[in-house]
Amino acid sequence: MTFKKIVLFFFFLILYPLSSQRKKTDTVYVYEKVIVHDTIYLEKPLKIKPVDIHFTPSVISNPVPVQQYEYISLVDTAKGIVIQARKFEYGAEAGIGLKNSNWAKESSQKRQQTGFNAGIWISRSISKRFSIMLSAHVYYWNSTFDLDANKAETWLDGYYFTEDRQPLLFQKFNDKHMEYALQFKLFYEWKKFRPFIGFLVNQNVYKMQFMVPENNVLNKLDDFKSKEINFGYSLGVQYRIMPKLLLSLEYQEYKMRNISLKNSSFNFDIFKTNNTFAERKISLGISYSISGW
Template identity: 80%
Template sequence: MAVKKLILIIFFLILYPLNAQRKKTDTLYVYEKVIVYDTVYLEKALKIKPAGIHSEPLVISDMNTVPEVPKFEYITITDTTKGLKIKAQKFEFGAETGMGLKNSSWAKESSEKSQQTGFNAGIWISGSIYKRFSLMLSAHIYYWNSTFSLDTNKAETWLDGYYFTEDRQPLLFQKFNDKHLEYALQLKLFYEWKKFRPFIGILANQNVYKMQFMVPENNVLNKLDDFKSKEINFGYSFGIQYRIMRKFLLSLEYQEYKMRNISLKNSAFNFDIFKTNNTFAERKINLGISYTISSW
């Protein structure tokens, strides 16, 4: 009996701990610790001074945004392994069109209107020379409307009559008006200040006036022919441009140049109807819009 009791006690002592170690169903709570980190950016001024371009320092204030370059500063920024690579746009090519008013002192007595109206179109190329300064070379063609018309077949005019060439050939006046084409070449110096670009310049132009005469053919005065002016005149200009968009500019310009006489030429004749010692002045005011086609 003592042996049985001993075996039972040992068996009990073995089973009790095993029963205490059995898994019990329970609720498990899991807590997640959330840590919020605030990103602090150090504001650092990045000074960029590419050759030929003057601009305000760029400031990087947000790592997720790209600094905005002023629209009138043509700068290309490329991210490389060595840092920021700055490429300045040194040259620009574009076109311009506009309208204007013209006043010619030589035509005051004949003109019914004090000013001629017209329009123009042209192309230009511009390059930076020093900081905010740049040079522009432009070529324009102008069309000017007529302010007076002289026609000897309709009414008497102050130019009626016979004229003679250097070799004494007779010419009979027929028609003349101041409607004409004008070709101009300009060199301008610009200064860029914010969106404004004041400028001064020099110009050379040619006015193509036409006068019609009856000319001799086989010694008989029976052929109509045109005589044209081809003199080169020189003058100056000044004005201002305003940048309304990155590639569009408005311009207001004043031009003035001197004309020494008005000499009319023909391939078959040499003839000067206004051969005097007078110097005439022509003045123009032009309003135009310019577009930058490309830059490099």
């Protein structure tokens, strides 16, 4: 019995350290460091400096040149920030100009008219460097001469007759007029400069005044107006002085073909057919971008 007790005692001494080592091996997971990654949502653009936060840098889609940063818009999403380039932009423009016309070359030595204009435009980017624009303008041109039969003799003085033989007596005429124009332009972006070429359609509303018959008596003043549609081209350049503010210099040229002065009550044309008048103008303007999308 004593030997058995001794054997069991030594057997216990041997197995006990082994069992202790196995227990220590099982508890090694207590010291394992567990890292939990969570999703971060950006609700507002905050000026913060992240500390011990690891994330994948955002990828910018549709990058644009530095000079076009005003066309960038930010969109918050659950996956991060998406930067998009604005495709459309609209604004307003105003300016002053000079017009050279051979309309009244026999009546005035001063052939350059001064005037001013205002308009609106919408633009769309079609590539990294190119964009197109559609604009609508209204021009007001001052007079360079004044023909008034009541004050002095003019080369238009006298009686005229309609096709149904009604008499008309010339009264007044000058080249002060309104002009309405639509333009389509193609722009090229180069640093702060935007050279362009364009196609234009316009209408000049000239007026001539006659004494017309009323109840067979020549005692009523009435206007005869031009309403022809003219076609031409334009060249120019814009310079960006601020992100939304541009200066523009533009040259336009077109021809007024078969111009006539009409009145809805009288079938009459003081000018001969197949006449053509050339007009050229240069203008300096300032353009402001209101918004875009």
